[in-house]
Amino acid sequence: MRTFDYARADTPEAAVAGFAQTGTRFIAGGTNLLDLMKLQIETPTRLVDISRLPLADIEEREDGGLTIGALVPNSDLAADKRVIAKYEMLSRALLAGASGQLRNKATTGGNLLQRTRCNYFYDTAAPCNKRAPGTGCAAIGGFNRIMAVLGTSDHCIASHPSDMAVAMRALDATLVTLRAEGGQRRIPIAEFHLPPGDTPHIETVLQPGELITHIELPPPPAGRQIYRKVRDRASYAFALVSVAGAVSVEDGRIASATLAFGGLGVMPWRDPAVERALIGQAPGSPAFEAAADALLAPAKGHGSNDFKIPLARRTLISCLRHLTGTSL
Amino acid sequence: MRFTINGRSYELDPDIRTSLLDLLREHLDLTGSKKGCDHGQCGACTILVNGRRINSCLTLAVMHQDDDITTIEGIGTPENPHPMQQAFVRHDGYQCGYCTPGQICSAVGMLDEVAKGWPSHVTADLGAVELDEAEISERMSGNLCRCSAYPGIVDAIGDVAGAKP
Numbered sequence A: 001m002r003t004f005d006y007a008r009a010d011t012p013e014a015a016v017a018g019f020a021q022t023g024t025r026f027i028a029g030g031t032n033l034l035d036l037m038k039l040q041i042e043t044p045t046r047l048v049d050i051s052r053l054p055l056a057d058i059e060e061r062e063d064g065g066l067t068i069g070a071l072v073p074n075s076d077l078a079a080d081k082r083v084i085a086k087y088e089m090l091s092r093a094l095l096a097g098a099s100g101q102l103r104n105k106a107t108t109g110g111n112l113l114q115r116t117r118c119n120y121f122y123d124t125a126a127p128c129n130k131r132a133p134g135t136g137c138a139a140i141g142g143f144n145r146i147m148a149v150l151g152t153s154d155h156c157i158a159s160h161p162s163d164m165a166v167a168m169r170a171l172d173a174t175l176v177t178l179r180a181e182g183g184q185r186r187i188p189i190a191e192f193h194l195p196p197g198d199t200p201h202i203e204t205v206l207q208p209g210e211l212i213t214h215i216e217l218p219p220p221p222a223g224r225q226i227y228r229k230v231r232d233r234a235s236y237a238f239a240l241v242s243v244a245g246a247v248s249v250e251d252g253r254i255a256s257a258t259l260a261f262g263g264l265g266v267m268p269w270r271d272p273a274v275e276r277a278l279i280g281q282a283p284g285s286p287a288f289e290a291a292a293d294a295l296l297a298p299a300k301g302h303g304s305n306d307f308k309i310p311l312a313r314r315t316l317i318s319c320l321r322h323l324t325g326t327s328l
Numbered sequence B: 001m002r003f004t005i006n007g008r009s010y011e012l013d014p015d016i017r018t019s020l021l022d023l024l025r026e027h028l029d030l031t032g033s034k035k036g037c038d039h040g041q042c043g044a045c046t047i048l049v050n051g052r053r054i055n056s057c058l059t060l061a062v063m064h065q066d067d068d069i070t071t072i073e074g075i076g077t078p079e080n081p082h083p084m085q086q087a088f089v090r091h092d093g094y095q096c097g098y099c100t101p102g103q104i105c106s107a108v109g110m111l112d113e114v115a116k117g118w119p120s121h122v123t124a125d126l127g128a129v130e131l132d133e134a135e136i137s138e139r140m141s142g143n144l145c146r147c148s149a150y151p152g153i154v155d156a157i158g159d160v161a162g163a164k165p
């Protein structure tokens, strides 16, 4: 690990002020950043420790939503009674991720910013446009079983690894930030992550020194909720495909639907065409197949990850059956 | 830097890059906590910080100056073992023993999470937690055992928790 200067921030204002020099990074739980620093994939010259900032509370808002401090640990968020009662998909997404120890450290803000688990991104001997811009992409034409099938470019096909962010995407979360030059910014999660295009090293719209302070959830969506994760092991593995969603049915028709996907996309994935294919339809195979068609029409396999396309179809349809109480 | 470990205070000045695990093992000779993967994947380095189980390899010592740190050495001693340590012996919850300190710290932290009513991935009704074998396995999935002593580990923890088989 390269050495660095270290400073602990006591207030959000002090944290962003501490960002004056380039090469500075915030450290929260450290479970992703330190992992990458040990491999010298990340080489910050200065760490601003934000882990003691007073941003670890969950508060109810008047509109029925929740405001979640960026430093709330993943385990506390998953176990919060209000989250369990109103945002079950978020609890379930968190509980499906990592391990008990890691969730105790991992924070809400850090989880949204965790980097890909692409094997070549981790292998510093391999070409990788995300880690070393301009060197190429070893995953294209390589072993790409865990890579994305949606939103990829000729420069990067890495999938976004977070479970929590998928639920946040389905729940239409908004990130609240404090900018380095002062002043708040509100970023809808739909606009937060960026597709790779020809700059796969730029992953979000966050600017250097911009601190996520809170995540706001609007009132919960109508209907039953789900988070289903399909992976190589029953526990403690990243998603190959995951679905976060809520669907409500009124008078025999799907009245509302929100669905987001993990493991498939270069970022937490949501496509309005999927929801359009469902709303107003009677729950059942024709509507469910149409939703899967809409999701997967733009999907592109890269060889060893081709299996994700049929797997996503089956997983989505199974989730829709559960959400609408429809049998085969 | 000042650290509080197993109830004792220490003044040390390690390199800024020192992980909490390396502080314990290399600077304080508390070698009960083990280094397996050093990347948060195996759980052999699990310790309790302010009562919560964490991977000590994936955090910097400097970040834990005001915390109450408990390692396996603080959980119990050969003369006065913790009930979880006794149960691991009784149920053969190990073979080579390398992962055991992490397993035991993790199990102690985990039972505290259950007592607080925290659900897990296998909890059917997130509001009603009941510890059984499937729950123990899921909650302990962050601790790998290459000897695969899992049946003994699950039995030992279930014994301490009074869990249903």
Ligand SMILES: Cc1cc2nc3c(=O)[nH]c(=O)nc-3n(C[C@H](O)[C@H](O)[C@H](O)COP(=O)(O)OP(=O)(O)OC[C@H]3O[C@@H](n4cnc5c(N)ncnc54)[C@H](O)[C@@H]3O)c2cc1C
Residues within 6 Å of the ligand: A025, A026, A027, A028, A029, A030, A031, A032, A033, A034, A035, A050, A070, A071, A096, A097, A098, A099, A102, A105, A106, A107, A108, A109, A110, A111, A112, A113, A114, A161, A162, A163, A164, A210, A211, A212, A213, A236, A237, A238, A239, B039, B040, B041
């Ligand atoms: C073995 C292992 C298995 C895992 N399995 C899963 C899994 O199955 N599913 C899953 O979703 N995740 C998994 N994870 C990833 C884990 O969820 C993330 O490492 C964790 O959420 C990151 O949070 P953190 O607080 O530790 O972030 P840190 O490592 O502290 O930070 C990560 C990044 O976010 C930045 N940052 C942090 N907080 C802020 C903030 N408030 N404002 C601005 N920038 C900030 C940091 O500068 C850094 O760049 C796994 C990790 C490991 C090690």
Ligand code: SF4
Residues within 6 Å of the ligand: A116, A118, A119, A120, A121, A127, A128, A129, A130, A131, A136, A137, A138, A139, A140, A147, A155, A156, A157, A158, A200
């Ligand atoms: S898929 Fe992206 S992260 Fe993986 S090797 Fe290619 S450029 Fe790097």
